[in-house]
Amino acid sequence: MSDSSKFVQSQDSIFGKDVSNEKCGWFGHRTPLVLGAKNDKQSLKRLKQKCHLSVPPQLRCAVWISSVARVANPQLPITETDAYGTIGNKKSIEMKWEFALNAVFPNPADRDDAVAPDLGLTQEVLNQLIHNDYPIPEEGAKQLTLVLCALQQVVGIEYSPTIPDIATLLLTHMPACYAYATISEMINDTSQYIPVSQKEYYSWCKTYEFYVQKQSSAHFKVMTNCGALKPEGLDPIFKRFFISILKREDVLHFMDIFMVEGCKAYFRMSLSLIKLISKNELKHLKLTDSESWWNEIRKKTFHPNFTLAKHLDIMYPRVGKVVLNLNRGNASTLKLYPNRRMLRRALKYHEAWAVENMPIYVDETPPKPLGYILSDDKPVTLAKPTIVRSNLAKWLPVSLKTTKLDLIYSSEINGCSLASFYNQCNRYKNTIVLIEAIVDNTTATIGMFASHAWKVNPASYGDGECFLFRADPDPKCFNWTPDFSGIDNFEAQAIREQYMVAKSDFLAMGANAGGTNGIRLDQDFIIGESYSALGFDNEPLPGHDRNKFEIGAVEAYRLIREVDGNAIGEEEKVWDLNGL
DSSP: OOGGGBBOOOOOSSSOOOOOOOOOSSOOSBSOSSSSOSSHHHHHHHHHHHHHTOOOGGGHHHHHHHHHHHHHOTTSOHHHHHGGGBGGGHHHHHHHHHHHHHHHOSSGGGGGGOOOOOTTSOHHHHHHIIIIISOOOHHHHHHHHHHHHHIIIIIOOOOOTTHHHHHHHHHTTSOHHHHHHHHHHHTTSTTTSOOOSHHHHHHHHHHHHHHHHHHOHHHHHHHHHHTTTSGGGGIIIIITTTTTTSOHHHHHHHHHHHHHHTHHHHHHHHHHHGGGSOHHHHTTOOOOSHHHHHHHHHHHHTSTTOOHHHHHHHHSOOHHHHHHHHHTTOGGGGSOOOOHHHHHHHHHHTHHHHHHHOOOOOOOSOOOOOEEOOOTTSOOOTTOSHHHHHHHHHHSOGGGSSEEEEEEEEHHHHOSOHHHHHHHHTTBSSEEEEEEEEETTEEEEEEEEESSOOOOOSSOBOOTTOEEEEEESSOEEEEOOOOOTTTTOHHHHHHHTOOEEEOSSEEEEOOOTTSOOSEEEETTSSEEEOOOOTTTOOOOTTSTTOOEEEEEEEEEEEEEETTTOOBSSBOOOTTOOTTO
16 A cells, blocks of 8 residues: 555654654554544544544644644545645645745745744734743744744734644644644634634634623623633633643643634633632632633643543533433533534624724734845845845835845946946835945944935935935934924925935935035945934934944845836836837
8 A cells, every 4th residue: 555645743843852652543544534434424523532532642743634624624525635644745735835935935044034923912922932831942933933924924814813822732743834734724714713813803702701601600700800701811712722721731632622623622622611610619719810810720720630531521511411410400501512503603793893892903023024136147245134124124114015125236246336326226216225334343234215216416306205224233214204393494494305315426315404414425435424314313324423434335226026026116218219
C-alpha cells in the first residue's frame, strides 16, 4: 500500500520538543480516519466519540486538520477530507503556505523581522502570551508570527482575538503550513468555530450571557455583579481560549473535541465551567471583579481531583442521568446546552446588539514593511534594512501604505550630482529620498517624502503632505502642520510653506527665518545641513546638535502599487507624438 495514505506525524513547531508516541486502539496510521463506519453520518459520530477519549499526540496534526476539513466542508466526501492529514496531501499544503508567505513577504529577509498582528488581542496581551504565558522560544515565536501575518494579510482576518492562542496550540503539534491551513479551513464557516469579526465576537459574548441567564439565575446574578459577563470580563474564554483557567493538558484535550465539534463544544465548555461552583458556594464568594471570578474557577480546574475526562460528564450529560434528575424534581437539568442550530439562531439575533455596543477597534499592529523591487542593475542599499521600511510604512499616508519601493536614483550608480538626481526624479510624484548622514564616524539614515516631482523650480512648491524623518537610529517623523495664529503674517507664512526647494545648486525641504532648512543638500552631494524648520518643527535629523553632516550615499525611490504594479504619481507625457 502506498505511503501517501499514511497520516503525517505531529511535530512541535513552538518548543521544538519531541512529540510523544502513544499506543492507541481507536485511531489507525492511515486512511480512513474512522474504521468500520457504514456511512458518513456514523463516521462523524464515531470520530467525535474518539476525540472525547483524546487523540494520541503523534496523530494530532493529522486528526485536527482532517476533522476541521470534515466539519467545514460537509459537501465533500469523507475520503477527501480524511486525505487532508495524509502524506499525499503534504506537498499541496506546503505549496499553498509558500504562496501565502511570498504574498506577504516579497522579500524573504523580512520574515525574520516581521511583527505579529494581534487580531484584536492587543499587542500587550500578545507579548504576554509569547513571553510569559507559555513562554515561547524565539524560533517558535517566529513561526507563530508568520502564521498570524498570513492569516491577516492573505485570508483577510482583521479581528479574531481567539486566533493567537489557537494558532499557538496548533503549532505545538504541527508545522506552520498545517496551522495556517487548519485555521483557514476553520473560518470557512464562521458559525462553526470562532468569531472572525468584531461584530461576531461581541455577539458571542452577548449570546454567552443569554445562556448563563437561561441556565442559572444565581450564577447570572453573581457574574453580572462582578463584571464577569461583560465582553471584557469574558477574556479568559473568548479571547484566551481557556489558557489561564485550564491546565495545559486539559486545553489540548479540549482541542481534540473542539476541532470536530466547533462552537458547540466551545459554548458547552464555557457554560459547564461555571457549574463547578455550586449555588451554595456562590453565597459565600467575595468577588471584586471579573478576574476574581475566574480565579475561583481556576481553583476548581487546577485542583488535583479535576480532570477534563471527568468534566465531560457535565459537558455531555447522559440521557438516563437527565431523566433521573427530572424524576427527582431537578428542573435545572432540563436546561441543557444549546445545539448548533440554537446557537446559530442566538448568535445571529445578538448581532444587532453587537453593532450598537461594540467599541471602535483600532489595530495596534505596526504596518508591514514596504517591499522593494529587486534588480541586479539597481541594488537597494539604504532601504534594505527592515526597520527603515517598517517606519516608512508607518509614516506614509494611508493611501500609499500598500506600495513597494522602486529605486529611481542612486548616487553610487547615477553619480553624485544634483543634475543627475533631477534627471532621474523629475517625472515622479510621491518620492522618498534616503540620505546616509555621517557625523564623527557615526551614521544615520535620514530623509524626506516629497509630494511633487523634484525638478528645478524658481519658487518653492509642494504641499503639506511632505514630511521629514530619521529612519534609523531613534526613528522619528516630522509632519508639516499649519499655523493659523499668525495667518496675517505673510512673511512667516511664506517661510512656513517652503515645502520643497529645488535649485540648480542645492536641494532642500522646509525653511526658517534664519535662512537654513529642515534638510539641505549641496549640488555635489558632499555636505548636508539640517536645522529646525517652520511647520515641520523638526530637530536636526542626524541627531542632537548635529546640524552639518557628510553625505555617504543618496537614494530616491518611487512608489509602486502592490495590487497592479503601476507607479504612483508618474507624470504622463501628454504631448507624446510617437507613432503619429
